[in-house]
Amino acid sequence: MKKVTDSKKISKKNIAKLLDEWRQEFTVFVPWRDEAVAKWARWDGKDTSFLDWYRNTVVPPKAIFFPPMEEMFSFQKDREGYHLELPASDEPKQLIFGIRPCDAKALAVLNMTFSDAYEDPYYLAKRNGGVLVGLGCTNPYDSCFCTSLDSSPTDSANVDLMLTDIGDDFLVEAITDKGKALMAKTSLAEAVTRADEARAKDVKETTYAKVTKKIDTEGIKEKLLSGFDNKDLWEKIAAKCITCGICTFLCPTCYCFDINDELVKNQGERFRSWDSCAFPLYTKMPMENPRVEKWRRLRQKVCHKYVFYPMNFDVIACTGCGRCIRLCPVNWDITQTLDNLSAEAQVKMEK
Amino acid sequence: MKDGGMEQKLRSEAKALLEQGKVDYIIGFEAGSLKFTTTPLITSDKDDIDRLVINPFIVNNLSVYLSELKGRAGIVVKGCDSRSIVSLLQDNKVARENVVILGVPCSGIIDLGKVEKLVGKDRDEIDDITQDRDRVVITVDDNRREFPIREVLFDNCLGCELPTPQEYDILLGELTSAASDEDKIASQKKINSLKNIPPEQRWEFWRSEFDRCLRCYACRNVCPACFCQRCFVEETEPLWLLPVPRWQDNLVFQVIRNMHVAGRCTDCGECERACPVNIPLRSLTREMYDMVDELFHYKAGMDKEASSFLAAYEATDVEDFIR
Amino acid sequence: MVCYMTQESEWEPKLLGFLCKWCSYAGADLAGTSRKKYPANIRVIRVPCSGRVDPLFILKALRLGFDGVLVSGCHPGDCHYQTGNYYARRRMAITKKFLEYMGIETQRIQASWVSASEAGKFVEVVTEVTKEVKEIGPNRLFTDERRRNGTKTTE
Numbered sequence: 001m002k003k004v005t006d007s008k009k010i011s012k013k014n015i016a017k018l019l020d021e022w023r024q025e026f027t028v029f030v031p032w033r034d035e036a037v038a039k040w041a042r043w044d045g046k047d048t049s050f051l052d053w054y055r056n057t058v059v060p061p062k063a064i065f066f067p068p069m070e071e072m073f074s075f076q077k078d079r080e081g082y083h084l085e086l087p088a089s090d091e092p093k094q095l096i097f098g099i100r101p102c103d104a105k106a107l108a109v110l111n112m113t114f115s116d117a118y119e120d121p122y123y124l125a126k127r128n129g130g131v132l133v134g135l136g137c138t139n140p141y142d143s144c145f146c147t148s149l150d151s152s153p154t155d156s157a158n159v160d161l162m163l164t165d166i167g168d169d170f171l172v173e174a175i176t177d178k179g180k181a182l183m184a185k186t187s188l189a190e191a192v193t194r195a196d197e198a199r200a201k202d203v204k205e206t207t208y209a210k211v212t213k214k215i216d217t218e219g220i221k222e223k224l225l226s227g228f229d230n231k232d233l234w235e236k237i238a239a240k241c242i243t244c245g246i247c248t249f250l251c252p253t254c255y256c257f258d259i260n261d262e263l264v265k266n267q268g269e270r271f272r273s274w275d276s277c278a279f280p281l282y283t284k285m286p287m288e289n290p291r292v293e294k295w296r297r298l299r300q301k302v303c304h305k306y307v308f309y310p311m312n313f314d315v316i317a318c319t320g321c322g323r324c325i326r327l328c329p330v331n332w333d334i335t336q337t338l339d340n341l342s343a344e345a346q347v348k349m350e351k
Numbered sequence: 352m353k354d355g356g357m358e359q360k361l362r363s364e365a366k367a368l369l370e371q372g373k374v375d376y377i378i379g380f381e382a383g384s385l386k387f388t389t390t391p392l393i394t395s396d397k398d399d400i401d402r403l404v405i406n407p408f409i410v411n412n413l414s415v416y417l418s419e420l421k422g423r424a425g426i427v428v429k430g431c432d433s434r435s436i437v438s439l440l441q442d443n444k445v446a447r448e449n450v451v452i453l454g455v456p457c458s459g460i461i462d463l464g465k466v467e468k469l470v471g472k473d474r475d476e477i478d479d480i481t482q483d484r485d486r487v488v489i490t491v492d493d494n495r496r497e498f499p500i501r502e503v504l505f506d507n508c509l510g511c512e513l514p515t516p517q518e519y520d521i522l523l524g525e526l527t528s529a530a531s532d533e534d535k536i537a538s539q540k541k542i543n544s545l546k547n548i549p550p551e552q553r554w555e556f557w558r559s560e561f562d563r564c565l566r567c568y569a570c571r572n573v574c575p576a577c578f579c580q581r582c583f584v585e586e587t588e589p590l591w592l593l594p595v596p597r598w599q600d601n602l603v604f605q606v607i608r609n610m611h612v613a614g615r616c617t618d619c620g621e622c623e624r625a626c627p628v629n630i631p632l633r634s635l636t637r638e639m640y641d642m643v644d645e646l647f648h649y650k651a652g653m654d655k656e657a658s659s660f661l662a663a664y665e666a667t668d669v670e671d672f673i674r
Numbered sequence: 675m676v677c678y679m680t681q682e683s684e685w686e687p688k689l690l691g692f693l694c695k696w697c698s699y700a701g702a703d704l705a706g707t708s709r710k711k712y713p714a715n716i717r718v719i720r721v722p723c724s725g726r727v728d729p730l731f732i733l734k735a736l737r738l739g740f741d742g743v744l745v746s747g748c749h750p751g752d753c754h755y756q757t758g759n760y761y762a763r764r765r766m767a768i769t770k771k772f773l774e775y776m777g778i779e780t781q782r783i784q785a786s787w788v789s790a791s792e793a794g795k796f797v798e799v800v801t802e803v804t805k806e807v808k809e810i811g812p813n814r815l816f817t818d819e820r821r822r823n824g825t826k827t828t829e
Contacts, residue, residue: 034563036464037628055473058627059565068565069595142385142475240391242415245567246627260593273595274565281585294419329573329625330411331383331390546775554777554815583730591734599816603733606776610729613768638775639768646767664760669767670750674786674799 008189026095060252091129106252134159143322223345245276247324375422429457433516434652454519510538564601570622614660697748700790725758742807
């Protein structure tokens, strides 16, 4: 366990300078607002006002490593056949500044998926070149519930460097070797005092307590499975869902994609793009569609995250970021659903 | 619009409808899981009825659920939503005898985005938002601030042409008056500003807006007029648009969606509200609505005896553009 | 926007025409059998009726790169299916106006009534339309100079 005194601190006034230093080596991504939509974008070299408004983005940082649309290759067709041209496979050096613990944990989940039976070259090339500089929260939303999912608003488990807001400065902890290397290069880091450490501890505890939404994940797998065939319950749960793709597209752990070719005369491209299990045609096959009814799709979505993914990877594929709750046009709330299902399962078990 | 009287009346009427077997389920609003949010309540259980609410946050257009549900529904609608029901009746998508319309006279819905901008705080950091007739009181950290209600209502509420449903079975309160002409103009500021810039710039504007589009289809799914079993974007033979979110295809999708709902879209504004990346979709829907009104003197969702706009024609339809 | 010069020839607009089978297509055919000359810029798709034309076809044509689209049908009152062209008339009005609002040049979307005997009118229409589209230049609406390997970034 690293000693807290290994930490350094950086003044908030020096963040622009720090980002500028990093910019010489990396493409730096920061939270950025476009028409009031918070997302991730390349730092413009001067504006650090995001430090004032940033709580979390609408579009998660997965969009940097797993973009909404990506060209897999282009091809030409002639008499000899198809000639493929692959995009560059280098590992772009990208630094994500200010990633929240929930999103960083989600990237760890994506890593598992994309390096499981098949190593996804598109994702891994980007991810391997990526450096994550985490920023602990101080102002969680009322829709956040990371504390129920083995994490916290100041969790440093999945980043290279972890920043904690202690007022005029950020406390900086190097978590990985990549992080240590970054800190070694900069002269902007200052020594940390006992008061700083105490402040950091206080911030972490206070912020943890600010997360008010909670779910009980005790035995959640068994509870969900026990109600799996309860069509009436699932129909009621799914009734107000409009099966758009907002929750899945903006979820930092969702990874489904569709592959399509576009051929114009003798050349074309193969794209992959985000897909959603909530869409009616997601499981459509020539002969049938096993999930025509919306309740089946919603059941699958919930169980994928809380039952099937944990069965395969030992971790719940949800990090409690709350985007699905905040942005759902009908305020469908997964935490309410899980509570209802748990309660039903409880009743059933007691019978 | 917070009116304990309307809520009580709604609950007793809804309960009666279920108990007397006049409807199979009730579609209304209940308190949401987030502050100042409501969420649809679709239930056939009369024990759920006491959760029904009426307040300035009942934003959803619940008529979107009528296309998919079987059986008879008792549905809570504001003026704008009731026009969507009229549109559905014109399209023969819903049978009048299968709907019991519980009309809510609406005095406008509060746009939390506007509130957040006014006080510089996010929704969950605000203590209270209370409407008091033509004023709204917003409390942040025990600090009360008052604003005219018009500053926090949705844009299309500002220009509302039918606050109280014309088509209803049970009216839950007193009639409210429609917007004045100045208000209507104010609600269309963005569209008018677009019309004042040259065509190439307009196209560039839409190109940059649709660059953000993720093709989540929330706009389509939340729209009561979009009820096709298989949308044109889901067609593969022929393949009109790849599901890839390129701005070109995103733009074509939205333009065609507007064409397909022309004369049936009542500018309820749900598409713009649902969009997670804040594309100003009402600048398209409202323009289409006004165009149909201007060229054909037809307002969507007003007369349930009228034919659906695109399924009708008049001998006098404009044709000066045809060679 | 003026047309540009390639090495040998000037730019020629590519036009797509949706011609209704019973009137306009027959009229175009008659122009052909009568050996009337008209600009070869137009490519024709035959549809059973002008009412078959969905605004989607027009926009897809522009998306693909056509410089102009012409929809032509029977005169009002003469539709083989009685009322198809009336629906088309309504639809074309809003299509043209709405796309103009979006910022698409109004000359790119054209409509005409051409009957089966009006070979002369067909020639006139195509000639006029070609001239108008040539004047406004190639359709660059959907080209994307900013494309980076087809990858949509988050920005």
